[in-house]
Amino acid sequence: MSDFNKDEYLNDLPDMDDLSGQAAPAAASAADGASAASADSAAVAAGATQEGAAQPAAAQSQENGDSAAADGADKADAADGKADDTLTPLGQAKKEAAEYLEALQRERAEFINFRNRAQKEQERFRQHGIIDVLTALLPALDDIDRIREHSEMDDSFKAVANKIDKAFEKFGVEKFGEKGEDFDPTKHDAILHKPDPNAEKETVDTVVEAGYRIGDRVIRAARVVVASPQN
Template sequence: MTTNDSPTGAEGVDPLDGLDFEPSQEAFDVDATPAAQVELTELEKAQAASAEHLGDLQRLNAEYANFSKRAKREQELARNRGIEDLLVGLLPVLDDVSRARQAGDLTGPFEAIADKFTATLTRFGVESYGEAGEEFNPAVHEALMHQTSPDATTTTVTAVIETGYRIGDRIVRAARVAVVGPEA
């Protein structure tokens, strides 16, 4: 390698010595130029708009989820009201079927029809209740007759005059019963 081939020149002195080639901080500062400020402002605006749209989307999603839940609850309530209304309309028929069964008059094809009828109501959540020997509960029983007995320790159902019906926890008709209770 000759002295002319060296980067420092012939005399060993750097020809670029004395010239300031250090880039200033302004050259790397994005905010220093107006064009960069405009781009940053547009970026900030786009990010703000994006955040606003995301918030709107999340709010709409939450509203839809709430609406969907409310619609399902209302649909279930309407269904239950429909079943309850039908049951109230069928109560006289159910009472006649129950009386015929107790009297032994329900036989043959009529018994099969009554069993299917009862099974269908059960499928829709209708439950009958009220039996002799149960403890009297004024929340689910309606006492039409009351007797006292020295042998009774609690008030007990002695006879069921009309069967009670409920759908889930909701009483459609209280069981109408005769009870016996302890003497006062």
């Protein structure tokens, strides 16, 4: 075996400065990674803290708003109650009297409207009844008019016919249609147009059946022969 040389062994060892230089970058990289991880964790924690803080804050704001509204209603009720409490017995009586008067006026207005509607309905039903009776008697009335026009009526028959006419007048029935009046298509039903050299405008020449109306409502148009200008 060869002899061990201590000096040569020591000279072959690497320098400590080189070893420290290689270890330093590795340690720095590890330290940087740890710092970055810590920063990310801190950011996540901060975000969670802010979000958690925001939710209670919103809930608290809503709760405060509801509480404020409830307080406002309570204060209003309290103010009304306080105002009533501050009224004297005479003032309280006047207030109640005003409320009763307002309610009475509303009821009176509603009653007047109801009464007017009832009167209109009653008048409408009344007119319908008169129209039904008149329509049923029209053939007899037409026969009476023909007898008047074409034959002599004795006094008794003439008296009965006049009573019938007056009875319908009492219920607002008006008889219309006369020879010589202007032709009006809204109340005359022309069954014939007869040329007339002397006519300057369309006029009623002959009344075949008289017309009847109630107010402005025509029950039956008068059936007439119309004299018309030749041109």
